[in-house]
Amino acid sequence: xxxxxxxxxxxxxxxSEGKALVTNQPLCLYDSLDPKSGYIVNRRHELYGxxxxxxxxxxxxxxxxxxxxxxxxxxxxxxxTPSAIINLKTEPILAVGAILAEKLYGKTIPIVxxxxxxxxxxxxxxDLVRVDADAGLIELIGHSPDLRGR
Amino acid sequence: xxxxREDEAMLxxxxxxxxxxxxxxxxxxxxxxxxxxMLKIENVHIDGAAYGWINDAxxxxxxxxxxxxxxxxxxxxxxxxxxxxDMWKELDIPSHVAKKQLRLAKALKEMGAIPTWTCAxxxxxxxxxxxxxxxxxxxxxxxxxxxxxxxxxxxxxxxADVCTAVVGKYPNFGLYLDENRRGQILFESDKLKLDTFDSxxxxxxxxxxxxxxxxxxxxxxxxxxxIATDQLKSFCAASAVGGSVALSHLCGVTPEAKTVAEAxxxxxxxxxxxxxxxxxxxxxxxLSTVSEEHPEVICLGCPHCSVQELxxxxxxxxxxxxxxxxxxxxxxxxxAKTLADDMxxxxxxxxxxxxxxxxxxxxxVPLDAKTLMTDSVKMAWTSLSxxxxxxxxxxxxxxxxxxxxxx
Numbered sequence: 001x002x003x004x005x006x007x008x009x010x011x012x013x014x015x016s017e018g019k020a021l022v023t024n025q026p027l028c029l030y031d032s033l034d035p036k037s038g039y040i041v042n043r044r045h046e047l048y049g050x051x052x053x054x055x056x057x058x059x060x061x062x063x064x065x066x067x068x069x070x071x072x073x074x075x076x077x078x079x080x081t082p083s084a085i086i087n088l089k090t091e092p093i094l095a096v097g098a099i100l101a102e103k104l105y106g107k108t109i110p111i112v113x114x115x116x117x118x119x120x121x122x123x124x125x126x127d128l129v130r131v132d133a134d135a136g137l138i139e140l141i142g143h144s145p146d147l148r149g150r
Numbered sequence: 151x152x153x154x155r156e157d158e159a160m161l162x163x164x165x166x167x168x169x170x171x172x173x174x175x176x177x178x179x180x181x182x183x184x185x186x187x188m189l190k191i192e193n194v195h196i197d198g199a200a201y202g203w204i205n206d207a208x209x210x211x212x213x214x215x216x217x218x219x220x221x222x223x224x225x226x227x228x229x230x231x232x233x234x235x236d237m238w239k240e241l242d243i244p245s246h247v248a249k250k251q252l253r254l255a256k257a258l259k260e261m262g263a264i265p266t267w268t269c270a271x272x273x274x275x276x277x278x279x280x281x282x283x284x285x286x287x288x289x290x291x292x293x294x295x296x297x298x299x300x301x302x303x304x305x306x307x308x309x310a311d312v313c314t315a316v317v318g319k320y321p322n323f324g325l326y327l328d329e330n331r332r333g334q335i336l337f338e339s340d341k342l343k344l345d346t347f348d349s350x351x352x353x354x355x356x357x358x359x360x361x362x363x364x365x366x367x368x369x370x371x372x373x374x375x376x377i378a379t380d381q382l383k384s385f386c387a388a389s390a391v392g393g394s395v396a397l398s399h400l401c402g403v404t405p406e407a408k409t410v411a412e413a414x415x416x417x418x419x420x421x422x423x424x425x426x427x428x429x430x431x432x433x434x435x436x437l438s439t440v441s442e443e444h445p446e447v448i449c450l451g452c453p454h455c456s457v458q459e460l461x462x463x464x465x466x467x468x469x470x471x472x473x474x475x476x477x478x479x480x481x482x483x484x485x486a487k488t489l490a491d492d493m494x495x496x497x498x499x500x501x502x503x504x505x506x507x508x509x510x511x512x513x514x515v516p517l518d519a520k521t522l523m524t525d526s527v528k529m530a531w532t533s534l535s536x537x538x539x540x541x542x543x544x545x546x547x548x549x550x551x552x553x554x555x556x557x
Contacts, residue, residue: 011182026364026394031532035205041535061365063394064532066197066287067204069307074205089365091394092183092324096307099178103171104211 004140007116008086010133012098014110016084017130017141020123021055023047028064029071029094038080056129057082058119062091072097076107084110084131086119086138112138151180151321152187160317168220171211172313179310180321188319189283189326192224195271195295196315197287198308199228199258201251202514208309209254215316216257223318226311227266227276228258229288230454230511235267235484241507242516261315267509268483270383270454272299275485280405285320287311289396290453290528293386296397298379300405302326305396325397331406333369333399333413335362336422340372342430349384350544352377353527355425356385358433360392362423369399369413377403380456387453388527437530440539445523447537448552449512450545451481452526460490460506463549464498470553472503478552479515484508504552523551 025046032042038053053075062068072094075081081101085094090113098109110133119138123129126144131137153161161177163170180188198204204212232251233243259265266275272294278284280300286292287306295301304324306314314320324330337359347355359368368389382403389395399407407413450463460482472478480499482490487508490496496506507515512529520538524530530542543551550557 028391028532030203031535043534044531061394063364064391065289066292066306066311067308070198070204070208070309073207073211073309077205077207091305092179092310093305093307095179095182096175096310099175100207100211100309103175104207 004122006119006122006138008112008136008138009114010112010136011090011095012109012111013133014108015132015134016056016110017128018054018056018083020058020125020127020129021047021050021052022058022120022123022125024060024120026061026063027059028062028068030065030067033071033075035071035075035080036078038075052082053080054083056084056086056131058086058123060088062094066093069093069096069100073100073104076101076105076109081109084133086115086131087111087113088115088118089113112136151177151185153177157188157319166220167218168215168316171215172220172316175310175313176317176319176321180323183321183323185321185323187322189322190318191283191285191314191320193277193284194224194226194311194315195229195276195286195288195291196226196258196263196311197229197306198311199254199267200230200232200511200514201247201254202232204308209250211309212254212257212312215312216260220261220316222262222315224315225264225277226262226315227264227271229269231255231267231509232514234507234509236508243514266483266485268454268485269511270456270483273379273456273486274483283326285311285314289390290383290387292396293390293398294383296325297386297400297404298382328415331397332367332415332417333407334366334420335368336410336419337368337370338372338422338424339370341424341426344372344374347381348544349381350525350527350542352381353384353388354430354434354437356388357392357437357527357531358425358430359398360389360395363395364393367397367399368395369401369407369410369419371401371410373400373403375402380459383453384527391528391531434542437527438540438542440521440541445476445521445541445551446519447517448476448478448523448548449481449529450525450548452512452524452529455480455482455486457486457489459545460486460499461493461495463545464495466546466549466557467502467504467553468498470502470557472552473554476552477519478504479512480504480506481510481512482506482508502553523548
């Protein structure tokens with residue numbers, strides 16, 4: 001079977017591969033992400049208890065606080081950022097976080113948005129995903145083990 | 151993106167290292183969002199003024215800008231700090247946090263920041279006019295600037311606000327452009343008894359509107375022209391956490407939205423919603439995890455209390471005592487506290503056992519309690535990582551719960 005490929009628009013460049021963490025619920029990183037550990041600490045969010053570090057984080061868009069930019073930057077300083085982020089629409093606040101992380105710590109966080117189909121409907125938790133923000137492509141490389149067995 | 155000679159010069163380091171860093175960050179952001187040029191802005195409200203929010207990474211950047219000699223080119227007000235500068239020890243704020251906050255305050259003030267330390271700068275300290283291009287952070291303040299005053303601002307991310315103050319410009323995209331200020335979803339409030347609404351009710355309404363509108367610009371009809379500024383503050387704060395709302399057109403209140411047609415800039419709204427009482431009741435239940443009101447901590451002032459709110463609370467509570475097992479904390483700006491103090495309101499509140507805290511946010515005060523009561527929808531929604539249960543009630547109900555009696 002060929003890998004599923006979704007075209008999208010690049011916000012912040014770079015290429016990254018990892019296991020997916022997926023939600024359809026908008027996410028405010030400031031009150032939901034503990035930047036020092038990478039854990040989602042907001043009990044009102046369905047990703048509560050998950051760790052975003054090194055994951056391909058898929059959520060529709062960010063809401064709420066301006067502080068999310070600094071949250072991403074601090075997560076970057078602590079090496080706890082997602083390895084890439086996929087949104088339906090990326091807010092400038094998140095983009096600022098990525099720009100700062102690159103400027104201050106030389107760390108790139110590929111971010112893409114405006115996918116041609118909603119990746120949350122195709123990609124499930126733990127699926128192996130490759131994000132090529134340079135080319136504007138999301139690639140589903142492998143399904144998570146629990147689905148493979150079905 | 152088109153850059154002027156001055157923009158280019160900053161980008162090339164001709165104005166020093168600070169403007170070079172700041173401009174490179176903002177130009178990159180502008181390129182990402184298709185801005186055609188850098189827009190001159192008239193003032194900035196800096197959200198990233200608390201060490202607790204911008205952390206070591208943010209402190210590093212601000213100190214780097216300041217020590218390189220960068221100075222703000224436009225007036226810049228500050229959002230709350232991590233400490234009440236007068237009584238952080240009394241509030242059990244750790245001294246390592248206070249030390250870093252003092253470093254951050256020094257660096258910001260060296261660059262020329264106006265030390266307002268408030269999330270409601272539109273009430274005390276900031277300058278806003280209809281049609282003015284400004285660059286603000288802090289979601290409630292962004293909502294207020296766009297919705298109530300009709301100034302124009304995007305929602306700035308932390309540290310992008312500091313960079314903007316350094317160069318006096320922000321990329322021209324989003325809510326600076328007419329087409330993005332067009333109302334898209336219409337809410338009709340005819341069925342609501344808005345004349346009986348208090349600030350907390352307007353918070354519930356704002357949260358509902360935000361959660362339905364999400365990324366779209368809402369238009370709301372039927373808002374009374376004599377709505378109080380504090381009620382608008384509550385509405386704007388809640389709509390920003392319920393969705394991503396940075397601009398609401400309140401017909402007859404918002405200067406650029408005298409009518410629905412004007413709010414929608416000639417086109418038709420994509421969707422029309424009649425707000426029912428029961429929808430707001432459902433929203434209220436979602437925000438309040440407990441109906442029983444036996445809170446250990448009661449917090450008011452998210453966003454910061456105005457002088458009027460402090461005076462109102464003082465009048466309600468005068469001569470009463472806060473229950474021994476309850477902690478009442480009231481958050482406000484230094485400016486409002488000073489004025490209210492001159493009116494005797496601070497002493498009146500504190501003689502009941504309550505505490506009026508300035509310069510900072512409830513986020514930074516160790517509260518060590520399971521159950522919270524607040525009149526703030528924003529706090530009710532965002533504080534659940536700290537509390538097990540939250541009760542939402544009006545300022546009067548919060549005061550009653552504090553003293554354990556109907557007032």
